[in-house]
Amino acid sequence: MIIRQVLKKDTPVVKKALESWIDKDPGILGILEDLVGTGFGEQIGRCWIMEIDRVVHSVCLWIPENADEVRILALGLPDSPDDVPTKKFLREHILEWAEMGVKKARISVPHALVSSSIGYLRSCGFMFEGMSSSLDTSEKPVLHFCKHFLYRSVPQSQVMDFLREFLIVLGYEIRAEQEGFGYRIRSEFRLPFIFSPWHRVTQSGSDIIIHPPARVLEPHEVETFFFPLNIMLSNEKPLLLTIESKNACDLIDLPDRTAGQNSLFGPVTFCRPRSIHLSDITYTHPGALKGVRKGLPLLFYVNGAGAVGSGRVEDWDLDKPENLCSKSDQLDNSDLEALREHAAGSGSMAGKVLVIRFDWYRPFKKTVMFEEIRKMDEGFNPQHTRALSRKLFQLILERGNAPD
Numbered sequence: 001m002i003i004r005q006v007l008k009k010d011t012p013v014v015k016k017a018l019e020s021w022i023d024k025d026p027g028i029l030g031i032l033e034d035l036v037g038t039g040f041g042e043q044i045g046r047c048w049i050m051e052i053d054r055v056v057h058s059v060c061l062w063i064p065e066n067a068d069e070v071r072i073l074a075l076g077l078p079d080s081p082d083d084v085p086t087k088k089f090l091r092e093h094i095l096e097w098a099e100m101g102v103k104k105a106r107i108s109v110p111h112a113l114v115s116s117s118i119g120y121l122r123s124c125g126f127m128f129e130g131m132s133s134s135l136d137t138s139e140k141p142v143l144h145f146c147k148h149f150l151y152r153s154v155p156q157s158q159v160m161d162f163l164r165e166f167l168i169v170l171g172y173e174i175r176a177e178q179e180g181f182g183y184r185i186r187s188e189f190r191l192p193f194i195f196s197p198w199h200r201v202t203q204s205g206s207d208i209i210i211h212p213p214a215r216v217l218e219p220h221e222v223e224t225f226f227f228p229l230n231i232m233l234s235n236e237k238p239l240l241l242t243i244e245s246k247n248a249c250d251l252i253d254l255p256d257r258t259a260g261q262n263s264l265f266g267p268v269t270f271c272r273p274r275s276i277h278l279s280d281i282t283y284t285h286p287g288a289l290k291g292v293r294k295g296l297p298l299l300f301y302v303n304g305a306g307a308v309g310s311g312r313v314e315d316w317d318l319d320k321p322e323n324l325c326s327k328s329d330q331l332d333n334s335d336l337e338a339l340r341e342h343a344a345g346s347g348s349m350a351g352k353v354l355v356i357r358f359d360w361y362r363p364f365k366k367t368v369m370f371e372e373i374r375k376m377d378e379g380f381n382p383q384h385t386r387a388l389s390r391k392l393f394q395l396i397l398e399r400g401n402a403p404d
Contacts, residue, residue, distance in 0.1 A: 017076025
């Protein structure tokens with residue numbers, strides 16, 4: 001799976017993939033042709049494609065609106081609502097925009113393309129922002145979505161206040177209620193003849209409940225909408241994942257000093273294709289199960305090298321090696337021996353292995369060596385998966401992403 005800049009030879013295929021967008025806004029074609037004609041076109045915009053087996057699979061054309069905002073002009077995505085490579089493709093863009101300090105990404109989707117786009121956009125944290133409509137019944141509305149980027153951490157105790165403030169910014173009116181608050185769209189923002197009922201957000205212990213329907217709002221849902229936001233749960237610690245060097249290159253990207261830091265959008269990568277790993281699953285001793293949740297920050301450490309990148313937990317499973325291989329399309333009988341080596345030898349989890357699926361992985365700009373980490377924490381031991389203090393985790397991230 002390769003991500004690269006669009007080239008002149010790709011033009012016919014890319015035009016076909018973006019045909020519906022171009023029909024709605026012919027100016028997109030001009031921007032695309034300028035990009036191809038000028039080569040890199042840094043000031044015009046960017047068009048990146050994902051190839052699988054030398055076939056263009058997905059396309060994204062975007063432009064910078066200002067110093068901290070980008071606008072996606074067009075997306076060429078497969079019709080399948082749950083295509084894993086396409087989700088990775090879009091999340092790679094979000095990771096790069098976050099590295100650039102972008103605060104908002106916007107996209108206006110033609111009505112005919114909403115059904116094929118909305119699943120991918122929501123999975124990456126885009127939210128519905130409004131629509132443009134016309135009294136001409138032959139004209140379908142254009143729907144507007146946006147992705148907000150928040151570069152901070154919010155303690156779990158402050159999430160209710162965070163949600164209240166954000167809803168006010170979005171144009172909702174708020175009323176205080178017992179154990180929480182109610183919210184609805186302000187009357188001046190409602191469509192004619194539309195009544196807006198009150199919705200409620202309440203707190204039960206550490207859980208935040210949204211009504212209706214009554215369900216727990218998980219921390220990782222909020223984190224996805226505002227990535228790279230991190231919600232700090234009480235007593236929660238990031239997790240160190242140790243990977244054998246022989247497996248690392250097949251699983252994750254590693255820091256590369258000589259390749260422009262592996263940046264998808266950096267100025268040295270315009271002609272440099274970049275491979276994306278479909279593998280996003282690793283395994284460890286079940287002793288690391290305590291405290292695991294979706295969205296938990298991860299630090300990746302390669303034995304013999306050092307700390308190489310960070311990510312977040314997408315999901316996990318605890319089972320016997322044979323069962324894990326039968327349930328996952330990324331594990332097979334060739335992994336059995338390695339899985340068994342990580343199984344608990346005794347206790348209630350005897351014979352079981354913890355499998356962690358991760359996302360939002362980003363390689364560091366440079367590897368943080370063992371000796372450097374020991375200077376930060378003399379008790380650091382990377383020989384097994386373990387929890388890290390938030391302070392040590394942050395120090396390693398800062399060292400790994402510091403400029404040379």
